[in-house]
Amino acid sequence: MKIDGPRLDAASGKAKNLVVFLHGYGADGNDLIAIGREWQELLPDTAFVSPHAPEACAGAPMGRQWFSLTFRDPHERWRGCAQAGPGLDRFLDEELERQGVAPERLALVGFSQGTMMSLHVGLRRRISPAAILGFSGMLVGPEHLATDATARPRILLMHGTHDQVVPFDALFMATEALAKAEIPAEFHIAHGLGHGIDGEGLRQGGAFLKAAFKGVKTPQVAASQG
Template sequence: MTLEAVVCSPVAEHRATVIWLHGLGDSGDGFAPIVPELNMPSELGVKFVFPHAPIQAVTINGGMKMRSWYDIVSFDLDKRADEQGVRESAAKVEQLIEQELASGIAADKIILAGFSQGGVIALHLAPRFHQALGGIMALSTYMCAPSKFADEAIHTDLKVLMVHGRQDPVVPMDAGKQAFDVLCTNGLDAKWYDYPMAHQVCGEEIALIRQWLIERLH
């Protein structure tokens, strides 16, 4: 079943797509208000797609059902991401990418972005996808199964923007740095930025994201 999503269509002709995955307990509506803040140049024709994660029980939250890309059974970093759940959600997001390709958008004009849990999916899926995408935006996030990355990654020439909060109490910055190191070790063109913030997105970061997207999609 295809994921439902909030879609922000471009004013001009559709030329590029950003698929942006939310964090645990949020929805596609959570990040949609960022589109007017980004104020992308109309000539780039950027469509934003904000999918809703499936609703499922989350172990660390007492089994409460909420929107989640995968279950979290432990706060320990090496056990935090349920690998099977990550792979299942990645397959669902892959369908969204295929829809964009089928509509005539080139793979290098598709950006996969994600915050927290959504970033885990983005970092997992994009390097393993059968075509090289325009880039990955991984915000306040970490990596699932880093030990399998070298064997499974198809595209190691991807551009990656990683941003993290120095005071993040949910995903420690060290977890983000570990993912960044894995990307760099495997030859990906990853850039790292951190800000004095918690588990959130700040104004300076939005300006950075805007500039990065313009460079990737011009």
């Protein structure tokens, strides 16, 4: 299935940056695109897209999944990310071309399973994205980072202390594994928050993306000498 989903054009009329939202298990692209509307004033030169994951979700018939989860196989997340990764990577290339945005001006914003995919694909991009922002997720296959990671984007991970779906400890497991692979990451602890995104997370996330895009130095093509 071809990956596609709802989009928001840059408020300024010309996109210089691209934010791709990756939704969680059992949701779809409509679940996160509203965040783009909240960030349009802060990021006026940014286009937003929130693709639907390619598979129907067995656990939520009206929703989608990046990969299936049985919670019985300890390796299913790694296999799932590895299988879904190439298709998502192609979508990112196509969307950057569609928007006319340089690949280093890409940011991935994930929630739960979407965070797993954001980290998996974002850290393996040929040209590093500007940023990865992950809510309520985890780093899948940290033991593979040393050999697989090709990108060093800015990373901010957020997690609620009362998350009942993805354990809160996944935040520290991810940041420690990233540090071991010499990939620095910031984190934010949302005290009392369950499996979700709160207003403070949106505020900090938007500010993080704005700073990340501001720090990108897009290579300039030298003028030809005639």
